[in-house]
Amino acid sequence: MADASYGDRSYIFQKCLRDCKKTNCTEDERFYQEQPLAEWLLQWTCPEECSYRCMWSTVDAFRKDGLEVPQFHGKWPFIRVFGIQEPASVVFSLLNGLCHLRIFTLRAQVPSRTPMFYVWHGLALVGFHAWMWAAIFHSRDTYFTEVMDYFCAFSLVLYNVFTLYCRILGTSPLWRPLTCGVVLVAVFIQHTCYLAFVNFDYGYNMQVNAGIGFTNVIGWIIWSFLHYKRQRYVWKCVVTVVVINALIALELGDFAPLWWTFDAHSLWHAGTVSLGWLWYSFIIDDSVYVLKQMSKKKS
Structure with missing residues (x-):
């Protein structure tokens, strides 16, 4: 897998990720019960879902500050469609x-x-x-x-x-x-x-x-x-x-x-x-x- 990039190394992303995992990933059964079928079929985990959500929060923060769109884990941010990554x-x-x-x-x-x-x-x-x-x-x-x-x-x-x-x-x-x-x-x-x-x-x-x-x-x-x-x-x-x-x-x-x-x-x-x-x-x-x-x- 790709090494860390500027986006996922940023303080905004890391703080968001910690908060999201603490709030949403302590009860795995509840997460999977509420997870859309397409995302369940593609085996998206709770930490990965947090990473996806925090990615967009970080992108919004970077753009508001007039900064370039960052990469995350060596990849650009993509909008998922039915759980499909790209x-x-x-x-x-x-x-x-x-x-x-x-x-x-x-x-x-x-x-x-x-x-x-x-x-x-x-x-x-x-x-x-x-x-x-x-x-x-x-x-x-x-x-x-x-x-x-x-x-x-x-x-x-x-x-x-x-x-x-x-x-x-x-x-x-x-x-x-x-x-x-x-x-x-x-x-x-x-x-x-x-x-x-x-x-x-x-x-x-x-x-x-x-x-x-x-x-x-x-x-x-x-x-x-x-x-x-x-x-x-x-x-x-x-x-x-x-x-x-x-x-x-x-x-x-x-x-x-x-x-x-x-x-x-x-x-x-x-x-x-x-x-x-x-x-x-x-x-x-x-x-x-x-x-x-x-x-x-x-x-």
Whole structure:
């Protein structure tokens, strides 16, 4: 979890928190009896509820004094909706996850099962799983949901490298994709074990993801450039990988949430929704092309 921030270290917040806990958290059964169902389902405790209420009291006090909106425990203040901690990020994460369900369109348009067909289906499965965990994490930030969000996101980054490898070098003979897969699984295990058991280093995790992600982007751009004359649809691939990485700049311009709902991270998630649809449009076009090439070789 994040270290303390200026807001939760302030005297206003600490005094409010002590008073709230003393008044409301001495009889836990009464608290849970009065707690709204949505908040009970998300397992909000009495001390956490006090922290939420005191957060807004502190924000009001800071704004009255003409001070900037503070962060609390490394996060901006968000208005909860039905107990959901960051509602905008949850909605956009779910929409990103649904984009991966477009893989079923591939089944309709490419009836023949090429090896690459199954590779793309693997991407859809990993991507859907990663975005669902992102939605869970933004609904309720706990150590477990945060770890799962980071680990699943890293698995998606690595699987994108796997798809690039398979598309460039092919899936035959079988030892090629298997070797690449074993190496990437080893990288995943090493990285996640370090974060889980040695040091959950946010900076290190970001550097690793950015480095591998950048390599993936350069690889797809080079591949698209080499195939553009015969496969005009590759522009979809280039636009997707370039714009996704350009949107990461939103994360650098961190700011207090607009209307206490839309922060830089949620807007990054919003921007990637349409790109998910474009990416699967590229996958469908590329699969149709590969199938036609295979038909020509057989005839």
